[in-house]
Amino acid sequence: MKVEVVVIPVSDVDAAKTFYARLGWRLDATPPGVVQFTPQGSACSVQFGANLSHAVPGSAKGYLIVADLPTLRDALVAEDVAVSEIFHPGPDGPIDGPDPDRRSYFSRATFSDLDGNEWMLQEVTQRLPGRVDPGEVSFASNGDLASAMLRAETAHGEHERRTGEADANWPAWYAQFMANEQSGKPAPQ
Missing domain, CATH: 3.10.180.10 (2,3-Dihydroxybiphenyl 1,2-Dioxygenase, domain 1)
Structure with a gap:
């Protein structure tokens, strides 16, 4: 329902x-x-x-x-x-x-x-765990999506520094980061 x-x-x-x-x-x-x-x-x-x-x-x-x-x-x-x-x-x-x-x-x-x-x-920029169905990711506006992408960009930069290598598959990492952020899950590794 x-x-x-x-x-x-x-x-x-x-x-x-x-x-x-x-x-x-x-x-x-x-x-x-x-x-x-x-x-x-x-x-x-x-x-x-x-x-x-x-x-x-x-x-x-x-x-x-x-x-x-x-x-x-x-x-x-x-x-x-x-x-x-x-x-x-x-x-x-x-x-x-x-x-x-x-x-x-x-x-x-x-x-x-x-x-x-x-x-x-x-x-609300990050939901508490269990507050959002992880299968449903949506953004209320272009501005909300742009803000989420900027947060993903920052987090991805930290991810690349931590791993010491460039991530050619960054679009998939961004998508997973934004989905995890909405559902309250930790960032991808």
């Missing part, structure tokens, strides 16, 4: 449609009375409509995973989306700024839609 759609409660369908379009999410074809948006690179969509939910508008909360939180935050601010400053968890509560070590899952920011449905942005 895979999660396909999450319904979010909104009070004004047209205003919500304008808001989610500003995020750059894809507006999907749907039956009448249903509005569906899919975030870039996501396999799961959000839907809303006049009669889709009995929940109180603004009562939903979700997480959005991003590869480069500062860049995405800047893009949302440029679209007039009110996004919190970036923060990371600390022992006594949130600490201002990204995680100093830029560890996956630690740097965060939040924003809400017009009704108050809250979205937590969480920077």
Whole structure:
């Protein structure tokens, strides 16, 4: 089973449609009375409509995973989306700024839609083991793929220094590195 759609409660369908379009999410074809948006690179969509939910508008909360939180935050601010400053968890509560070590899952920011449905942005560049099906490798955007390739390039350079020889099969090494990184496995040897 895979999660396909999450319904979010909104009070004004047209205003919500304008808001989610500003995020750059894809507006999907749907039956009448249903509005569906899919975030870039996501396999799961959000839907809303006049009669889709009995929940109180603004009562939903979700997480959005991003590869480069500062860049995405800047893009949302440029679209007039009110996004919190970036923060990371600390022992006594949130600490201002990204995680100093830029560890996956630690740097965060939040924003809400017009009704108050809250979205937590969480920077993830490497998944924890067991969090991703190792048979499915995908990237949310060209930028995410380019970032993964740069990390692979750096790691491959270290690999060649460690082995003391050039690796003519570097494309396969890069591919394995990027797949392993997404599924939380160690880099190839």
